[in-house]
Amino acid sequence: MTRIVLGPFNRVEGDLEVSLDVEAGQVAAARINSPLFRGFEQLLVGRVPEDALTIVPRICGICSVSQSAAAAAALAELAGVAPPPNGILAQHLVMATENLADHLTHFYLFFMPDFARAEYAGRAWHGDIAARFTAIKGSAASPALQARARFFNLTGFLAGRWPHTLALQPGGSTKAMTPAERIRILALLREFRGFLETVLLGDTLEAFSALASEDALSAWAAGRRADFPLFLQAATDLALEKTGRATDRFLSYGAYGLFAQGLWQPNTIPQGDFLRGAVDRLNTAKITEDTRHAWLADSAPRPPAQGETIVDADKADAYTWCKAPRYGGQVVETGALARQVVAGNRLARDLVERHGASVTARVVARTIELAAVVPAMENWVRAIVPGELFCTPAKMPESGESVGLVEAARGSLGHWLSVKRGRIERYQIIAPTTWNFSPRDSTGQPGPLEQALVGVPAGEGAPPTVQHVVRSFDPCMVCTVH
Amino acid sequence: MRVLWLQSGGCGGCTQSLLCSEPRPLFDELRDAGIEFVWHPALSLASGADVLRVLEDCAEGWLAFDVLCVEGAMLLGPNGSGKFHLMAGSGRPLSEWVARLARRARWVFAIGSCTAYGGLSANTPGNPLEARGLQYDTNTPGGLLGADFRSASGLPVVNLAGCPTHPGWVVDTLEKLALEGLAVSYLDELGRPLFYADQLVHHGCARNEYYEFKASAKKHSDLGCLMENLGCKGTQAHADCNQRPWNGAGSCLRGGYACIACTEPGFESPGHAFQETPKLAGIPIGLPTDMPKAWFVALAALSKSATPKRVRENSEADHTVVRPAVKKAGK
Numbered sequence: 001m002t003r004i005v006l007g008p009f010n011r012v013e014g015d016l017e018v019s020l021d022v023e024a025g026q027v028a029a030a031r032i033n034s035p036l037f038r039g040f041e042q043l044l045v046g047r048v049p050e051d052a053l054t055i056v057p058r059i060c061g062i063c064s065v066s067q068s069a070a071a072a073a074a075l076a077e078l079a080g081v082a083p084p085p086n087g088i089l090a091q092h093l094v095m096a097t098e099n100l101a102d103h104l105t106h107f108y109l110f111f112m113p114d115f116a117r118a119e120y121a122g123r124a125w126h127g128d129i130a131a132r133f134t135a136i137k138g139s140a141a142s143p144a145l146q147a148r149a150r151f152f153n154l155t156g157f158l159a160g161r162w163p164h165t166l167a168l169q170p171g172g173s174t175k176a177m178t179p180a181e182r183i184r185i186l187a188l189l190r191e192f193r194g195f196l197e198t199v200l201l202g203d204t205l206e207a208f209s210a211l212a213s214e215d216a217l218s219a220w221a222a223g224r225r226a227d228f229p230l231f232l233q234a235a236t237d238l239a240l241e242k243t244g245r246a247t248d249r250f251l252s253y254g255a256y257g258l259f260a261q262g263l264w265q266p267n268t269i270p271q272g273d274f275l276r277g278a279v280d281r282l283n284t285a286k287i288t289e290d291t292r293h294a295w296l297a298d299s300a301p302r303p304p305a306q307g308e309t310i311v312d313a314d315k316a317d318a319y320t321w322c323k324a325p326r327y328g329g330q331v332v333e334t335g336a337l338a339r340q341v342v343a344g345n346r347l348a349r350d351l352v353e354r355h356g357a358s359v360t361a362r363v364v365a366r367t368i369e370l371a372a373v374v375p376a377m378e379n380w381v382r383a384i385v386p387g388e389l390f391c392t393p394a395k396m397p398e399s400g401e402s403v404g405l406v407e408a409a410r411g412s413l414g415h416w417l418s419v420k421r422g423r424i425e426r427y428q429i430i431a432p433t434t435w436n437f438s439p440r441d442s443t444g445q446p447g448p449l450e451q452a453l454v455g456v457p458a459g460e461g462a463p464p465t466v467q468h469v470v471r472s473f474d475p476c477m478v479c480t481v482h
Numbered sequence: 483m484r485v486l487w488l489q490s491g492g493c494g495g496c497t498q499s500l501l502c503s504e505p506r507p508l509f510d511e512l513r514d515a516g517i518e519f520v521w522h523p524a525l526s527l528a529s530g531a532d533v534l535r536v537l538e539d540c541a542e543g544w545l546a547f548d549v550l551c552v553e554g555a556m557l558l559g560p561n562g563s564g565k566f567h568l569m570a571g572s573g574r575p576l577s578e579w580v581a582r583l584a585r586r587a588r589w590v591f592a593i594g595s596c597t598a599y600g601g602l603s604a605n606t607p608g609n610p611l612e613a614r615g616l617q618y619d620t621n622t623p624g625g626l627l628g629a630d631f632r633s634a635s636g637l638p639v640v641n642l643a644g645c646p647t648h649p650g651w652v653v654d655t656l657e658k659l660a661l662e663g664l665a666v667s668y669l670d671e672l673g674r675p676l677f678y679a680d681q682l683v684h685h686g687c688a689r690n691e692y693y694e695f696k697a698s699a700k701k702h703s704d705l706g707c708l709m710e711n712l713g714c715k716g717t718q719a720h721a722d723c724n725q726r727p728w729n730g731a732g733s734c735l736r737g738g739y740a741c742i743a744c745t746e747p748g749f750e751s752p753g754h755a756f757q758e759t760p761k762l763a764g765i766p767i768g769l770p771t772d773m774p775k776a777w778f779v780a781l782a783a784l785s786k787s788a789t790p791k792r793v794r795e796n797s798e799a800d801h802t803v804v805r806p807a808v809k810k811a812g813k
Binding site: 005006007010013016033035036037039040048050053054055059060062109110113114117134135137142145146148150153154155156157158159160161162163164165166167171172174175178295311313393467 | 489490492493494495498501504506507509523524526534568572576602603610611645646702728730731733744755757801
């Protein structure tokens, strides 16, 4: 057995190190190290509660708005306020802008360049992919950046800027949309839709959203000239629909009132070749965090409302700054695939029922969201009534506890807040990649990526499959180690 | 011009912001100005051992590069070990890589306020992460590289402060360098390029009429001036945010929330709630820095008494409730 250490594992948000034990050309065990510690959970203690709205976006430069939204939700619960209808729609729009832009960034800048690697020269699709997706220089890079920058102009109208807006408030939004902005926003959405339909998909969003099975997806992609079908061609050739399976337990807190929350898990008794499962009601009381293999003081697994983050940098057997969140003691995966499986999207479910989670399924799920959420955004903008309220005043109590749960692009994000005598007494965060890239827990269960890498080819002369598996989760390391 | 980019104790948001560069896509903009990345953690293909080789070659002077861009605070803790960020694959503190590479760079850029001044930890009592800026500890010269550090070009660290930094601040500074280099006279006292730091956020603020009449917002989403009640520091913060729009047509003020002076050292711990203006006897403490206080108070009282009904009523609404009068025909 040989141990390989891969790092810096780039084209992810933040720093990442992957250690692989390799036997006979395959990964026998993987350990994921989040090597950067951020310390926000300590830095927030002692601040006035509303300061979290300024501080938490700065946990993450790519999921900044999601962090804002989680803090705003926690503070709203603490203050007992709810945003007016316009405020809710404005929050949805800002959240969706970030989430969809992140999906686009992931596909074009982080994920696809690995298929342009020289190791794949000779594959039928390699020439097309190398021309299109070579890092920085491929022909897709600039059009994708342009589409992304233009799409982010939505935040110029809706939230002042991105990243790090202070527009999202417990009571709604500081920015009331003017009638003129409403028209411009719809025009920007049409522009983004145009990019997705002509460049990414080669079809309408609605036609893509209607695909309900792996077979339908394959038939749709055959011979279609666009970026996403090109990915599917490579992915099918490399059998990535059978690569990168983790636990097949999927967590989602639900998003936009559009995607339901819950935990999807397989039935205990298998039925035939297909993986059948069901959605359980979300029960946040089942969430705990385990610090056994993190450079943090040991304790029994704690619910986040009682969580602690105490540095112990020299701890034996620790190999990461990331805690290990578990749901009812089990390892769960979160992200776009989880969100769509829990929400009952037929294509996402079919992919998982046939093969379990995979590189392909995770990437397809992001595209499902691009196609489904842009039309929803168009409807939200139409539903906004200029002149009616966008923000309800919120008065924080002197003491109390609350939770803010949202779905970031990368999955379930929770903020657990406790306030005493007008100051933050405890602030615990579980970010999506904390779930997905968690280390082993006290019972020795590896985290989702650690499981997904087992059996993948690695070592001298191996194809770059590990690169695809790791990036299929679209990790955000700076959030992981908040 | 070859740019090497590293990230450490920050959120990566300055890179995400940079990718929003407009009107041309960032890669086209830089390529045509003769600027290329030796390596960028979020953008380059190279991973793992290939990258470590490039960094080692740059640090040893075997591979030439021009600009070292560092994004994120230098985390020297715990207990000076640097273990809060050992660069993946290398087992060495990222701050050590930065110190080695800075000696070889012609120019060193601190991308964002936490790189420049140390960030949230450096502005929290006890500095739990032992965070430092590249050449400052909050507003005191020093930092990782020391007050006397000069890169091969003879310049101190160029501080592209902002949280995040504006894409235009980075792109324009790189293009200025590529065009004709950069002199110390081009930087302000805190190492920030003057082309954006010789302005105030207040300049060009869309709420200026409300400011003139001291017609203040009372609650979030109100259209009025945010200085008197909601914590706005636009009259003190050095940046051109209201002249150089963010994300097309935005700015913090246009987004309806206060300027928190994110280009200034120490903005992370202002000593009051971010969204509240501290006051003494009803008068905001943080008045414009270069205006006699008595004059400000006198003028404010005068302009408040002269506030038009339109401005007063709109300042406490989230949309225009009283339109500017239209001149009647024949008058």
